[in-house]
Amino acid sequence: MPELMVINGEYMTPAEGRVSAEDRGFTFADGVYEVMRIYGGVAFTLREHLERLERSASGIDLQLPHTVSGLEAQMTELVDRAGLPEAMLYLQVTRGAAPRNHLYADSLAPTVMAFVRPGPPRPEAWNRDGAMALPMPDTRGTMCNLKTIALLPSVLAKNRAVRAGGAEALFHLEDGTVTEGSSSNAYAVRDGEVWTAPLSHKILPGITRMQLVALCQEMGIRLHEQALTLREFEEADEIIMSATNLELLPVTRLGARPIGAGKPGPVYRRLCEAYRERVRTACGAMAAETR
Known part of the structure; x- marks a missing residue:
């Protein structure tokens, strides 16, 4: 079936x-x-x-x-x-x-x-070239830490981003502070260190985010749970977004603006491989236990 x-x-x-x-x-x-x-x-x-x-x-x-x-x-x-x-x-x-x-x-x-x-296929171009995220104002409410089915602002933002040729929307507040994506958490990489917004009523405590925080600690990658502005994201060496279906997404453009070298960076590649290895280990072990 x-x-x-x-x-x-x-x-x-x-x-x-x-x-x-x-x-x-x-x-x-x-x-x-x-x-x-x-x-x-x-x-x-x-x-x-x-x-x-x-x-x-x-x-x-x-x-x-x-x-x-x-x-x-x-x-x-x-x-x-x-x-x-x-x-x-x-x-x-x-x-x-x-x-x-x-x-x-x-x-x-x-x-x-x-x-x-069946899940949606992941475009191979994302792994090779990265993807575009479209910055837009965060018009959601103050219950973003709860995973409710009231998703219209996120739905509209995601569709607008995809129509513009992107893969995700990147939300920011009126003061420029970046919160997260329409259905993902967001990270900026600067000088080999990872920055992501701290958990709050504007941030979903992502399960993949939790995995990445743990991986950064295990791999010796310094992680700052500190909010950055949109300008600081634009000036980052790398941008990564994460979600259950996305896994890890390398963002190489914010709108028309290239990020870093304009291709998936080394921190993304290290974290992506480590995340997939964690999936293989966890699911492989669990599958073996049920056989």
Whole structure:
């Protein structure tokens, strides 16, 4: 089966999936979600993603209907049933269905939906030449640390960037401070050292970001969790963006402005190889344990 979905414990194809038209995820974007990558039939950093889902749910006063361990077992079963060695796993939990009203009852039954499908292919040109990110004002709200399904500002920014020939948007505040991408964390490399914005209500605590922070420590690459301005990003030797589906993205242009030497740099290449080795080690070991 190329794609498989589960809604509240019932398996089906995405085309067969049905939820109430009055689900608050549909009427209010009232829910949280996670996206995970499957390598070799194993969901990488599944536990970390589910723990973040639990934190996001708590941040919007949503009680998950299952424990993290329970969700972990369900998602592992979904991945196993789907049988796709390289794929994307999407999990969404909404507050549930009720007549449209800003007020919600604590007794609502959440809707839990997840699906597995092949992930989008990564353009080879990104690895060879890098990609463009389009700077634009950060018009999102102050709950960016929570992974909610209310994503319209990010959706609009990403589409604008792609229409301009880019791969991502790079958000900055009115004072020029860079926050992150529309669906990624952002890093500047200066003199061999990595700089990224500290975690705050404007920054998603990315799971891939967490991996890169750890890799920098292990590899002796000095990392500063300190915000930089757009001008400082423009003057960086390298720019890297990270996300579950992107993995690591070398940014060689900000708009029309070349970054550094205009090609993927040495810090990106070191971190990219180390990250992929971490994926191979983790998922290979987990796959072997289940055989």
